[in-house]
Amino acid sequence: MSVLVGILMGSDSDWPHVKAAADVLKEFGVPFEAHVMSAHRTPDKVAQYAREAESRGIKVILAAAGGAAHLAGVVAAHTTLPVIGIPVPTNLAGGLDSLLSMVQMPGDIPVATVGVGSGGPRNAGLLAISILALSEAKLAEKLKDFRKRLVEKVTARDQSLQSRINEE
Numbered sequence: 001m002s003v004l005v006g007i008l009m010g011s012d013s014d015w016p017h018v019k020a021a022a023d024v025l026k027e028f029g030v031p032f033e034a035h036v037m038s039a040h041r042t043p044d045k046v047a048q049y050a051r052e053a054e055s056r057g058i059k060v061i062l063a064a065a066g067g068a069a070h071l072a073g074v075v076a077a078h079t080t081l082p083v084i085g086i087p088v089p090t091n092l093a094g095g096l097d098s099l100l101s102m103v104q105m106p107g108d109i110p111v112a113t114v115g116v117g118s119g120g121p122r123n124a125g126l127l128a129i130s131i132l133a134l135s136e137a138k139l140a141e142k143l144k145d146f147r148k149r150l151v152e153k154v155t156a157r158d159q160s161l162q163s164r165i166n167e168e
């Protein structure tokens with residue numbers, strides 16, 4: 001199966017913050033690729049990747065960056081594919097700077113953006129899966145099963161809590 005999701009990072013140091021997206025894509029059997037590209041240091045390479053992604057079979061691009069976090073916006077400017085920004089935490093503002101850079105994209109060139117922190121990258125992967133599931137029935141079924149397991153997990157946790165409360 002060809003690669004369906006492209007993951008771009010501004011630096012290889014972003015990988016620990018992005019890995020959860022890759023992990024959930026693996027969990028669902030979604031083929032992906034990951035690359036380091038910088039909106040500022042390799043702008044031509046980023047533009048070329050974005051322009052060629054669709055013709056290579058990619059359906060969704062995840063773009064992770066910190067600070068000014070322009071990578072997602074630059075990618076979105078060069079493709080009509082869905083782009084999901086993953087704000088990377090920074091020392092300066094804990095990632096708030098990255099988040100605000102991504103969510104403040106100008107009108108007409110959208111970038112979906114997930115939260116900063118551990119849930120954000122995983123949610124980026126799940127959002128990509130949700131987009132792909134619109135046209136892939138097997139993936140849609142996997143996603144529905146995943147959601148059912150979430151309900152079961154939370155229900156079990158509630159039952160465990162209730163038992164502990166009743167024992168006190």
